[in-house]
Amino acid sequence: MEHLFSDRVQQVKASEIREILKLTQMPDIISFAGGLPAPELFPIEALKNVASVVLDEMGKEALQYSTTEGYDPLRSKIAARMIRAGVKATKDDILITSGSQQGLDFSGKIFINPGDYVLCESPSYLGAINAFKAYQSAFKEVKTDHEGMDLADLETVIQDTPNAKFIYVIPDFQNPSGRTWSLERRKGIVEIANRYNLVIIEDNPYGELRFEGETIASIKSFDTEGRVIYLGTFSKTFSPGIRIGFVLAAPTLLNKYILVKQGADLQSSTLSQRELNQYLEMYDFDAHISKIREVYKKRRDLMMETIREAFPASAKCEVPQGGLFAWVELPKHIDTKALLIKAVENKVAFVPGGSFFPNGGQENYMRLNFSNMPEEKIVEGIQRLGKIIKESL
Amino acid sequence: MEHLFSDRVQQVKASEIREILKLTQMPDIISFAGGLPAPELFPIEALKNVASVVLDEMGKEALQYSTTEGYDPLRSKIAARMIRAGVKATKDDILITSGSQQGLDFSGKIFINPGDYVLCESPSYLGAINAFKAYQSAFKEVKTDHEGMDLADLETVIQDTPNAKFIYVIPDFQNPSGRTWSLERRKGIVEIANRYNLVIIEDNPYGELRFEGETIASIKSFDTEGRVIYLGTFSKTFSPGIRIGFVLAAPTLLNKYILVKQGADLQSSTLSQRELNQYLEMYDFDAHISKIREVYKKRRDLMMETIREAFPASAKCEVPQGGLFAWVELPKHIDTKALLIKAVENKVAFVPGGSFFPNGGQENYMRLNFSNMPEEKIVEGIQRLGKIIKESL
Numbered sequence: 192m193e194h195l196f197s198d199r200v201q202q203v204k205a206s207e208i209r210e211i212l213k214l215t216q217m218p219d220i221i222s223f224a225g226g227l228p229a230p231e232l233f234p235i236e237a238l239k240n241v242a243s244v245v246l247d248e249m250g251k252e253a254l255q256y257s258t259t260e261g262y263d264p265l266r267s268k269i270a271a272r273m274i275r276a277g278v279k280a281t282k283d284d285i286l287i288t289s290g291s292q293q294g295l296d297f298s299g300k301i302f303i304n305p306g307d308y309v310l311c312e313s314p315s316y317l318g319a320i321n322a323f324k325a326y327q328s329a330f331k332e333v334k335t336d337h338e339g340m341d342l343a344d345l346e347t348v349i350q351d352t353p354n355a356k357f358i359y360v361i362p363d364f365q366n367p368s369g370r371t372w373s374l375e376r377r378k379g380i381v382e383i384a385n386r387y388n389l390v391i392i393e394d395n396p397y398g399e400l401r402f403e404g405e406t407i408a409s410i411k412s413f414d415t416e417g418r419v420i421y422l423g424t425f426s427k428t429f430s431p432g433i434r435i436g437f438v439l440a441a442p443t444l445l446n447k448y449i450l451v452k453q454g455a456d457l458q459s460s461t462l463s464q465r466e467l468n469q470y471l472e473m474y475d476f477d478a479h480i481s482k483i484r485e486v487y488k489k490r491r492d493l494m495m496e497t498i499r500e501a502f503p504a505s506a507k508c509e510v511p512q513g514g515l516f517a518w519v520e521l522p523k524h525i526d527t528k529a530l531l532i533k534a535v536e537n538k539v540a541f542v543p544g545g546s547f548f549p550n551g552g553q554e555n556y557m558r559l560n561f562s563n564m565p566e567e568k569i570v571e572g573i574q575r576l577g578k579i580i581k582e583s584l
Numbered sequence: 585m586e587h588l589f590s591d592r593v594q595q596v597k598a599s600e601i602r603e604i605l606k607l608t609q610m611p612d613i614i615s616f617a618g619g620l621p622a623p624e625l626f627p628i629e630a631l632k633n634v635a636s637v638v639l640d641e642m643g644k645e646a647l648q649y650s651t652t653e654g655y656d657p658l659r660s661k662i663a664a665r666m667i668r669a670g671v672k673a674t675k676d677d678i679l680i681t682s683g684s685q686q687g688l689d690f691s692g693k694i695f696i697n698p699g700d701y702v703l704c705e706s707p708s709y710l711g712a713i714n715a716f717k718a719y720q721s722a723f724k725e726v727k728t729d730h731e732g733m734d735l736a737d738l739e740t741v742i743q744d745t746p747n748a749k750f751i752y753v754i755p756d757f758q759n760p761s762g763r764t765w766s767l768e769r770r771k772g773i774v775e776i777a778n779r780y781n782l783v784i785i786e787d788n789p790y791g792e793l794r795f796e797g798e799t800i801a802s803i804k805s806f807d808t809e810g811r812v813i814y815l816g817t818f819s820k821t822f823s824p825g826i827r828i829g830f831v832l833a834a835p836t837l838l839n840k841y842i843l844v845k846q847g848a849d850l851q852s853s854t855l856s857q858r859e860l861n862q863y864l865e866m867y868d869f870d871a872h873i874s875k876i877r878e879v880y881k882k883r884r885d886l887m888m889e890t891i892r893e894a895f896p897a898s899a900k901c902e903v904p905q906g907g908l909f910a911w912v913e914l915p916k917h918i919d920t921k922a923l924l925i926k927a928v929e930n931k932v933a934f935v936p937g938g939s940f941f942p943n944g945g946q947e948n949y950m951r952l953n954f955s956n957m958p959e960e961k962i963v964e965g966i967q968r969l970g971k972i973i974k975e976s977l
Contacts (some may be wrong), residue, residue, distance in 0.1 A: 192811060195749050195783055196840065197719070200694045203843045213651070227649055235643035242635040250628035254823035256620055258606070289682055289827075289849040296848045300718070301593045322847040325693070326590070356588050390588055418585060430647035432854030434682075447589065450596045454715040455689045456682040460853055461825030 198305070203325050221572035224540040226366065226515055227563040232483050233430055234470065241469040245462070253465045259453045261287025261437075262464040268471050269423070269437055276398075277412040278421065284439050286448050289459045291396055291424040291436035294448075295319045297455070298392050298420065299326040301447045302356040310348055310358045310389075312340055314518075314547035314556070316366045319359055319394065330549035331355070337509060339372030342379045349387050357390040357420075362410055363398040364514025367547045367558040371512055374407050381413040390444075391419045396427050397514035399480050402488035404512050417441030425467060427515065428480050433463045484513075487562050491517070493569050494561040501577030503584055515562040518544070525583055526554045533579050539572045591698070596718050614965035617933040619759065619908055620956040625876050626823055627863065634862040638855070646858045652846045654680025654830075655857040661864050662816070662830055669791075670805040671814065677832050679841050682852045684789055684817040684829035687841070688712045690848070691785050691813065692719040694840045695749040703741055703751045703782075705733055707911075707940035707949070709759045712752055712787065723942035724748070730902060732765030735772045742780050750783040750813075755803055756791040757907025760940045760951040764905055767800050774806040783837075784812045789820050790907035792873050795881035797905050810834030818860060820908065821873050826856045877906075880955050884910070886962050887954040894970030896977055908955040911937070918976055919947045926972050932965045 245253050260266065266282035273280040288294050295318065303309070305327035311319075313332030320330065331348050334341040339362060349355055358380065362372035384391050393410045411421040417440070424436035438448050452458070470476070491510075494517055498508055507520040521527065527543035534540060544556025561569060638646050653659065659675035666673040681687050688711065696702070698720035704712070706725030713723065724741050727734040732755060742748055751773065755765035777784050786803045804814040810833070817829035831841050845851070863869070884903075887910055891901055900913040914920065920936035927933060937949025954962060 192781065192783060192837070195695055195781075197693065197695055197697050197700075199697075200840055200844065203840075203847065205843060225649065230644035230648050233644060233647040235639050235647065238643075238647070239636060239639045242639070243632060246628050246632045246635070250631075251623035251626060254626040254628065254631070254825040255623050256618065256819075256824045289852075292847075293849040300590065302588055302590055304590050304592075307590075318847070318850070325844065325847045388585065388588075390585060426649075430855075431649045432647040434849065434851070434853045444585070447593055447596075450598060451593065451718065454596065454685075454711070454718045455848070456686040456827065457711070458827070459682075460827045460856060462823075463853060463856070 199325055199327050202327060203321070220535070220538050220540055221564060221568045221575070222540045223559040223561070223564065223572060224542050225563060226560055228427055228431060229483070229486060229562055232486060234474070234479060237470055237474050238430075238466065241466050241473060244473070245465045245469050249465065253462045255461060257458055257461045259449055259458050261285065261459060262461065262468055265464050265468040268468065273439060277408045278439065280439055283442060284445060286438045286445055286452060287459045287464055288436045288438055288452065289434040289456065290426055290431070291394060291422040292318055292322065293455075294422040294436060294438045295322040295394070296325070297438070297448050297451045298357065299323045299328065300451050302390065303328045306354065308352050308355045310345065310352070310355055311549065312360055312365065314367055314544060314553070315359065315549065316361060316394065317546050320549045323359075332548060332550055335368070335370070337370055339370070339376035340380065342376060342383060345380070345383060349383070349389070355389060357392050358384060359392045359394065360410070361394045363395055363407070364400065364511055364516070366397070366514070367516055367542070367544065368518045369509060369511025369514055369516050371407065377408065377410045378413050380410060381419065384418055385416055389418070392422065393419055394422045396424045399428055400484055400487060400515070401513040402484055402491060411439065417444065420444060428483065429467065429470070433460075433467065435459065435463055435467055487515070490561045490564070490566060490569055493566055494559065494573060497570050497573040501574045503577070503581050505584070506580060515560055517559045517561060519557045519559060521555045521557070521580065522584070523555050525580070527557045528554060530557070530579060530583060534576060537575050537579060539575045541576070592718055592720050595720060596714070613928070613931050613933055614957060614961045614968070615933045616952040616954070616957065616965060617935050618956060619953055621820055621824060622876070622879060622955055625879060627867070627872060630863055630867050631823075631859065634859050634866060637866070638858045638862050642858065646855045648854060650851055650854045652842055652851050654678065654852065655854065655861055658857050658861040661861065666832060670801045671832065673832055676835060677838060679831045679838055679845060680852045680857055681829045681831055681845065682827040682849065683819055683824070684787060684815040685711055685715065686848075687815040687829060687831045688715040688787070689718070690831070690841050690844045691750070692716045692721065693844050695783065696721045699747065701745045701748045703738065703745070703748055704942065705753055705758065707760055707937060707946070708752065708942065709754055709787065710939050713942045716752075725941060725943055728761070728763070730763055732763070732769035733773065735769060735776060738773070738776060742776070742782070748782060750785050751777060752785045752787065753803070754787045756788055756800075757793065757904055757909070759790070759907070760909055760935070760937065761911045762902060762904025762907055762909050764800065770801065770803045771806050773803060774812065777811055778809055782811070785815065786812055787815045789817045792821055793877055793880060793908070794906035795877055795884060804832065810837065813837060821869075821876065822860065822863070826853070826860065828852065828856055828860055880908070883954045883957070883959060883962055886959055887952065887966060890963050890966040894967045896970070896974050898977070899973060908953055910952045910954060912950045912952060914948045914950065914973065915977070916948050918973070920950045921947060923950070923972060923976060927969060930968050930972060932968045934969065
């Protein structure tokens with residue numbers, strides 16, 4: 192039946208994330224591979240209370256079909272949080288999605304014709320790359336440094352790419368690089384998008400997990416022409432298992448997302464939306480996020496410290512100011528895919544960096560997650576990795 | 585920014601279902617429009633107990649990311665139910681989806697290139713038509729009678745359509761027609777699909793809601809070559825709000841669905857999957873379904889009886905043996921879209937049949953849902969509709 196498959200699905204290959212999630216399920220492995228939050232911080236008791244209240248007070252509504260856009264009180268609360276973060280928003284700018292991954296998929300569906308280009312940071316998020324590839328996109332990687340995209344390079348790339356559709360960026364504690372964009376670059380990319388009439392997709396799953404320094408205004412907050420689409424999620428601050436994210440965009444653009452969601456899965460879970468809304472009413476979400484930040488900061492500090500001690504001097508790693516990931520550059524001749532095989536033999540896992548470069552050719556990076564492992568395992572795992580890297584030099 | 589939109593999304597228009605769901609939210613309307621289950625039958629107390637157990641006993645796992653395929657114990661239970669229904673299945677043949685609507689969307693994504701044909705019953709499910717259209721499919725409607733598709737017409741259509749990809753059917757209590765396929769037609773369509781090397785998508789959201797007569801084996805149970813893809817859901821028997829459905833297919837085909845789901849939303853809710861699994865362990869699901877059947881049978885009987893009394897003799901309506909919908913054919917010159925406007929003025933709603941014909945041109949049908957309204961409203965609503973129809977003759 193091969194001949195019946197669509198052209199687009201021929202391009203969809205098993206991603207390493209998936210194989211890696213399988214690895215992380217082995218009980219005795221120290222995994223820096225997935226992007227998993229720390230499960231010991233999940234608000235389990237709160238969710239139990241919230242589930243009772245929702246089922247007692249509005250069980251019939253919570254288990255029924257609802258509108259595609261999402262539960263209005265939750266949409267309003269998200270809008271209020273975005274206003275606090277400097278983005279003008281009302282509930283009508285918000286569509287509830289099943290995680291922000293769904294926002295990425297919809298972005299591909301809405302903008303990409305086969306052969307169209309996505310402009311992205313180099314490196315960029317593997318899950319986004321795969322979502323866009325399913326719509327037969329091509330990619331141009333824009334040079335990126337510790338302040339974000341190199342905007343001069345971005346302009347050159349745009350001038351060179353007539354069928355560019357959107358610029359996809361993760362400006363806060365980027366996945367995989369851990370880097371954060373400067374304020375100037377954020378303002379600058381909006382000016383460029385305005386000038387060349389392009390859309391920006393600002394993916395911000397980690398922004399609330401800042402360990403130090405001042406919060407930097409989102410790219411969306413500088414959007415005067417309604418051309419920035421902002422993707423948010425509760426996966427890293429509440430629970431990834433309930434699959435609640437959102438798209439924030441100007442109504443004309445958002446309307447496309449709503450229509451596409453209707454065909455894709457009608458709506459996100461009514462029950463999960465009402466439970467999350469009830470949680471936000473009954474509990475102090477900001478205090479909960481502070482607790483997460485505190486724990487992850489310790490883990491980040493410990494990972495950085497152990498990397499400095501255990502990795503060879505030729506391994507480079509910037510200190511991420513937040514988020515979930517550290518990104519290590521090794522000498523050019525080291526292939527981290529081969530390194531992973533040795534690592535797994537030694538019961539430690541990470542993600543080889545190659546698949547974060549959509550056009551390939553850069554195999555000497557590794558992504559290390561520091562949110563999911565307890566402190567003693569971070570030390571032990573990084574020491575093991577250090578030994579393996581030194582042996583490969 | 586219009587020029588940035590993909591060709592496919594230009595085809596996606598607001599569906600009537602969505603506008604109609606808005607209508608049904610008006611408090612004083614008698615709505616036969618949506619496909620909503622009866623909320624008074626939702627297992628609210630059971631779900632409360634189940635949520636407690638899941639969060640107490642496995643809260644960390646239930647709120648964490650999990651595999652794309654779904655929760656293994658739930659997949660196994662679904663496979664066991666399918667075996668009982670005559671389909672050979674193991675958990676490895678099952679992918680958990682966010683409602684069966686997601687299985688429809690993925691089917692479009694996996695099979696349809698722009699301009700490819702979907703062969704479907706005439707009429708067919710509006711939500712499926714819209715999901716496939718988003719991948720730029722065209723449609724050929726196959727003649728359909730009270731035993732299912734006319735298989736001779738199906739063969740003629742296939743011979744006439746070189747770029748047909750799959751045959752989409754709803755053999756049990758079809759949406760919108762309420763019709764059920766005979767055993768012979770079920771066997772026959774598999775033979776035809778084998779002969780012409782096509783895929784069949786068997787969508788079965790209502791099969792367990794049979795009010796009388798014997799269950800007829802599914803099309804999938806006659807599949808010897810792994811070319812039938814079966815879509816199931818818990819929306820009509822448990823709760824639509826939790827968004828749990830499934831795709832059952834041979835591993836080579838299912839693997840495409842898994843890959844596509846990974847890019848689309850990573851996975852369905854871990855929490856909902858574990859709660860549903862726990863419910864199936866702690867409660868008698870078949871007894872629950874029996875209760876639903878009993879209530880819906882009464883409502884169907886009452887709707888049929890009232891239609892016979894209140895509608896003009898020229899209105900034709902077959903008695904559906906199960907499911908959620910009755911389908912009324914009115915004289916050719918009546919446009920049920922115009923009728924709907926009058927109906928809503930009289931605080932009663934239904935779905936005009938036109939949009940269930942993907943190639944249009946048939947405006948004299950109406951779809952009536954009998955599962956969602958209590959008995960007294962069914963009588964009152966049908967009487968009002970009868971009056972409006974008589975005035976339009």
